Amino acid sequence: MQVPVYLDYCSTTPVDETVVQTMLPFFTKQFGNAASSTHAYGWQAAEAVTVAREQLAALIHAEKEELLFTSGATESCNLALRGVAEAYASKGNHIITCATEHKAVLDTCAALSKKGIEITVLPVDKNGLPDLELLQQSIRPTTLLIAMMYANNETGVINPIEQTGAIAKQNGVLFFCDATQAVGKISVNVQTANIDLLAFSAHKLYGPKGCGALYVRRKNPRVVLKEQISGGGHERGLRSGTLNVPGIVGFGKAGAIAAEVMTTEAARMQQLRDRFETAICAATGAIVNGGGPQRLPQVSNLCFPVPNGASLLTALNRVMAVSAGSACTSAQPAPSHVLKAMGLTDAQIKSSVRFSFGRMTTEEELQFAIEQTIRIVQEQMA
Numbered sequence: 001m002q003v004p005v006y007l008d009y010c011s012t013t014p015v016d017e018t019v020v021q022t023m024l025p026f027f028t029k030q031f032g033n034a035a036s037s038t039h040a041y042g043w044q045a046a047e048a049v050t051v052a053r054e055q056l057a058a059l060i061h062a063e064k065e066e067l068l069f070t071s072g073a074t075e076s077c078n079l080a081l082r083g084v085a086e087a088y089a090s091k092g093n094h095i096i097t098c099a100t101e102h103k104a105v106l107d108t109c110a111a112l113s114k115k116g117i118e119i120t121v122l123p124v125d126k127n128g129l130p131d132l133e134l135l136q137q138s139i140r141p142t143t144l145l146i147a148m149m150y151a152n153n154e155t156g157v158i159n160p161i162e163q164t165g166a167i168a169k170q171n172g173v174l175f176f177c178d179a180t181q182a183v184g185k186i187s188v189n190v191q192t193a194n195i196d197l198l199a200f201s202a203h204k205l206y207g208p209k210g211c212g213a214l215y216v217r218r219k220n221p222r223v224v225l226k227e228q229i230s231g232g233g234h235e236r237g238l239r240s241g242t243l244n245v246p247g248i249v250g251f252g253k254a255g256a257i258a259a260e261v262m263t264t265e266a267a268r269m270q271q272l273r274d275r276f277e278t279a280i281c282a283a284t285g286a287i288v289n290g291g292g293p294q295r296l297p298q299v300s301n302l303c304f305p306v307p308n309g310a311s312l313l314t315a316l317n318r319v320m321a322v323s324a325g326s327a328c329t330s331a332q333p334a335p336s337h338v339l340k341a342m343g344l345t346d347a348q349i350k351s352s353v354r355f356s357f358g359r360m361t362t363e364e365e366l367q368f369a370i371e372q373t374i375r376i377v378q379e380q381m382a
């Protein structure tokens, strides 16, 4: 067992060994540019990209022509939001989103609001869920898009995605879903959920960093985007730039593995997570943030009754890699916007820690994490 034990799989995951092996030839022997359409090196690369596109489209029940490769979910969120706002400018200027979204969505919406796009940010209840009646009431004739994440990266809370998709469809509004934490972990289906645009990322599902995808619906309705990166017309003109072939190949393989192991892995995660929560809550009086509604099986966000949250995190981090909220915002000192939106006080937010489990988490690691967490929290309370 390696200490500190890694329990931060929501921040990133190690690359699966099989994925690494699948990627390696594409750095050296098969190094062709997928856009080189006149020779064998290019054909080989393009074919490998097609395989990956098929593997990932299958994972979300889409067609391969509906997937674009990007540098990650942050870029995919930017392309979806900015691309829709610009392409549909003559139709409207209003976007609805939610207070618990990732900063890739919230910061992009804030940037768009400076360019004349009106943004409605829906509040959430203490469970982290938005009010669908309020969502319905917030729709205006000028509303272009609803942006709602599949599952929250800090609490694991799963949003009412199918209902949101139905509301969007009834009102002729597009639905963009940041599904970065959900894809490969739980079943995601863009057809049954009426999702028009969907973002996800390789490094959250045991693939490499710096590689993401955006699903863009092709029919019922056909979604149009204004490209945000031009030059060369790659990815049907929507995202120019030489494709990251090794990354894409690894992303595809990671997606194929996820499809295979998802059901058994989700059951194992839930079992580990429940044991973890039961033991720790009983021994320390911790409360599960977002523990009420449906949530991802691999995440546990706990609020501890300790006097000093910062010193708790420091002590935990000596033996295990866990974080307070998301890695993406921890560069900023501000307390978690997600827990704040759920009504927690600043003191409660500072005493909250996210534990996230993954495919490489062992029984031994789980037992160690339970014992160490209880010991550390009891020390902090003494």
Ligand SMILES: *Cc1c(COP(=O)(O)O)cnc(C)c1O
Residues within 6 Å of the ligand: 010, 011, 071, 072, 073, 074, 075, 102, 104, 149, 151, 152, 153, 178, 179, 180, 181, 200, 201, 202, 204, 210, 211, 212
């Ligand atoms: C990690 C994450 C992102 C950002 O993904 P990158 O590929 O690292 O840019 C966006 N949204 C959610 C929900 C995430 O968990």
